[in-house]
Amino acid sequence: MHSFSRRSFLAGAAASSAATLLPATGAAALAGDLVSRASRTEPTALLRVRLTDAFREVMAGFDLTEHVHDGQVEVVAWPGDRARLRAAGISWEEVEGDLGARFVADRLAEAADGRARPQERTGYRVLDDYRADMDRLVELAPDLVRPLLLDSPLTHEGRAIHGLVIGADVAVADSDGRPQAMMCGLHHAREWPSGELTIMFAEALVEGWLDGDAEVTGLLEQLCVFVIPVSNPDGFVRSREAVPYVEEIAVVEGLTLLAQEGPYHRKNLLKHTALPGSFEPQQGVDINRNYPYMWGGVGASGTTTSQTHYGPGPGSEPEIEALTGLFRSTQILAAISNHTSGDLVLRPWGWTPAEPPDEAALAALGDDMAGPMGYTSGSWNEALYPGTGIIDDWMYGTLGTYCYTLEHGSSFHPVYGDNVPGYFADNWQAHLKLLRSAVDTAQHAVLVGTAAPGTVLTLAKDISIPLSRAADGATRVEEHLEATMVVGEDGSFAWHVNPSVGAETLESGGQPEHYVLTAQAPDGTVRTWSGVARRGDELEVLTAEG
Ligand SMILES: [Zn+2]
CATH class of the missing domain: 3.40.630.10 (Zn peptidases)
Incomplete structure (x- = not known):
């Protein structure tokens, strides 16, 4: 069983990026930014709202999180949202009254954690760390x-x-x-x-x-x-990276606003x-x-x-x-x-x-x-x-x-x-x-066959996709899918592919979508195959003679 031993290279990765936990920014620039936002006096909050019919009617206008349990959803309440909920007759339970303060507290906790355990990752990567x-x-x-x-x-x-x-x-x-x-x-x-x-x-x-x-x-x-x-x-x-270097958070007054x-x-x-x-x-x-x-x-x-x-x-x-x-x-x-x-x-x-x-x-x-x-x-x-x-x-x-x-x-x-x-x-x-x-x-299709080593196989499928509302006057979009593989040295191939038949067609019983396979050999010879592929199928699509 895999043990998560955290080899030294992973510890090394954590240590190297700890210094860029959050980018340093001057406190003066921050203060100026904060002044421009000083009119915002209602903190952003996290609320728990019951998924009643009344709320479902208006919920597209609110910032729903993906935290849904026991018929309740957590909602990020931006300035003005609580007034709008109140006006719609929706009640709530407060989970976090000030998300800015929560954020600052969590980052300070991470900074302390990082000082205590310098060899481990104790903070979230920034984009450059991912790279x-x-x-x-x-x-x-x-x-x-x-x-x-x-x-x-x-x-x-x-x-x-x-x-x-x-x-x-x-x-x-x-x-x-x-x-x-x-x-x-x-x-x-x-x-x-x-x-x-x-x-x-x-x-x-x-x-x-x-x-x-x-x-x-x-x-x-x-x-x-x-x-x-x-x-x-x-x-x-x-x-x-919107909020600057964590060590400064404690000393820049009002940073929770940012x-x-x-x-x-x-x-x-x-x-x-x-x-x-x-x-x-x-x-x-x-x-x-x-x-x-x-x-x-x-x-x-x-x-x-x-x-x-x-x-x-x-x-x-x-x-x-x-x-x-x-x-x-x-x-x-x-x-x-x-x-x-x-x-x-x-x-x-x-x-x-x-x-x-x-x-x-x-x-x-x-x-x-x-x-x-x-x-x-x-x-x-x-x-x-x-x-x-x-x-x-x-x-x-x-x-x-x-x-x-x-x-x-x-x-x-x-x-x-x-x-x-x-x-x-x-x-x-x-x-x-x-x-x-x-x-x-059993859950996908396999296309098998033989072809000259280096043959390029192209598998294409056209499928019409439904939209909920018209875009450019059309309520469907036509998708063209096209993948390629290259036949290896032994001249045989097994290509693991999705079914050609779309879910909508499976439901409606309509004309099944098919694949078109084109094989271009290194000598320029081209062969094609066309057919329907379903989950669990193994289809022989090209033979040495065919
Ligand atoms: Zn998400």
Whole structure:
């Protein structure tokens, strides 16, 4: 069993980044910033609100967290929100009366923790730490890990999304047909543990590989794993680095005012120019409402200031274009999108309470992941609240991926040392279960055949995807998916792929979507195959003669 021994390289990573725990900023500049916000006298607070019919009617206008339990949801109350709740006749229970003060207290606790345990990670990474720590993993295991760069397009502030490709013989891990899985974090900027858990998963895989852990080694010899810790880098920088170096917090009077805003930023940084004078957290698009599947419907808002604003169009945001660009060109069979908080394992659908066609398998894996962690397992729609344009529905509905949202812990950025390592220890087995599901051939299709070594196989599928509201006059978008692999030296291949038939077609009984496989040999010869692939199929698609 894997022991989380925290090899010296991980301790080294923690120590090296402790100095950049929070960027230093001059107190004078801060004071000026605070003066401009001095009119804000109502602290941002965290409230617990019962999910009554009356609240459900107005809740799209409030900043709902993903902390839903016992029929109640925790809500971030920005200035003015309490008055609006009162006007709507909604009552609440106060969880945290001043989130700025909470933030400062938690960061000071981390600073004290860091002085007591200088060799361990005791604070959250900043964006540069993620980059440095991923680079370090590549250096440690260059045959297992390589960088993943998603820079088309760049974000609104000009950033790329960085990640890792992990798998034995990593140079060909994403092009030799083996099963693929994906883990991502920080769609929502303020959910800091979600990025930590994602990179800790990568670190544990590398650690297990270097230690010769039998289970990790076995999985990484069969799998390609994409790891994307920070899906929303602009928003994360805004949230993580808005409040300056922690040692100064205690001496800059009124700093809790500054901590009312930035640390609680959720969305990306699209500037809505039509918002003069609005405070910063209202800016942006909720990128986990921007995916082009049933986009623009329940649980998302067209109001630009809403924390669940779905954006100007389906898939309009650069982060979503970059991420879906990767997903459309790969065959990711199983995925986890990490979030904070609520201790939930959520599966499709978000847009409807109806069960998806693969409910039995999705529920079995979700329950299996959730059980030992003490998390609640359920559909996004029913265990959380309705949502549209979410990654789970897009990946499952468009690609066929078994995609889960995991909601970890109890708050956005709790004191690191008391919480995050424990979350990870609880989550490790669940993450491994997801990887095991990706190698289970009963849950996906395998295309087998023979072709000249070096033959490039391209697998394409066209699928029509429903939207909740019209975009450019259309209520559907046409998706073209196209992945490639390269046939190895022995001239045989087994390509592990998602089913060609979409979930909507499975439900409606319509004409099944099919794959078109094109094989281009090094000598220029081209062969093609076309057919329907379903879960559990093994299809012989090319033979030496054929
Ligand atoms: Zn979230």
